[in-house]
Amino acid sequence: MSKKIVAIGLVTLLFSSLSAYELKSNMLLLNAELSEVQRAFISSDQTGVEESVKRFAKHAQDLLGNKEKFSSMLPEKKKNKANEAVMSAQIISHNVQIILDAIENKHNQSGQVRREEAQRAYTYIEHACFRCHNIVRDEY
Numbered sequence: 141m142s143k144k145i146v147a148i149g150l151v152t153l154l155f156s157s158l159s160a161y162e163l164k165s166n167m168l169l170l171n172a173e174l175s176e177v178q179r180a181f182i183s184s185d186q187t188g189v190e191e192s193v194k195r196f197a198k199h200a201q202d203l204l205g206n207k208e209k210f211s212s213m214l215p216e217k218k219k220n221k222a223n224e225a226v227m228s229a230q231i232i233s234h235n236v237q238i239i240l241d242a243i244e245n246k247h248n249q250s251g252q253v254r255r256e257e258a259q260r261a262y263t264y265i266e267h268a269c270f271r272c273h274n275i276v277r278d279e280y
């Protein structure tokens with residue numbers, strides 16, 4: 141094998157494991173950010189929900205909103221499923237907006253209704269995570 145081929149092989153290997161590392165570490169961070177939102181909901185900390193959901197939403201859009209970028213992090217045989225990322229980003233941003241509207245009382249509803257709407261939207265965000273894991277991540 142020529143040195144050039146070995147070098148190309150090494151660079152490819154390094155690059156693909158860096159992308160895998162990037163995906164994994166981003167997912168861990170996203171999970172930690174979503175846990176903050178969950179914690180704030182459980183302790184009925186409205187300011188905490190607002191702050192944590194904004195932080196989470198920004199990262200979720202950065203990670204999932206760009207099909208090419210997400211595709212570059214996926215292993216070769218899964219790249220054809222990268223459009224699921226954009227779909228997930230849309231579900232997430234729709235439900236983040238429901239939470240922010242409830243906090244702002246945009247639709248002039250009672251406190252209890254606003255809470256329930258926001259809490260339900262939070263569970264739909266979790267559902268978007270599961271959905272993609274079932275379609276893209278997991279083999280069974």
Ligand code: HEC
Binds near residue numbers: 163224225265272
């Ligand atoms: C578009 C698809 C997609 C969406 C949406 C998605 N994930 Fe993932 N997630 C993956 C893939 C693919 C992996 C596997 C990465 C790996 O193991 O290298 C993964 C792995 C993970 C892991 C495991 C990391 C590890 O230690 O191996 C966690 C935790 C995680 N995701 C959390 C979340 C959370 C929380 C959400 C929702 C906010 C979410 N994911 C949304 C595709 C997605």
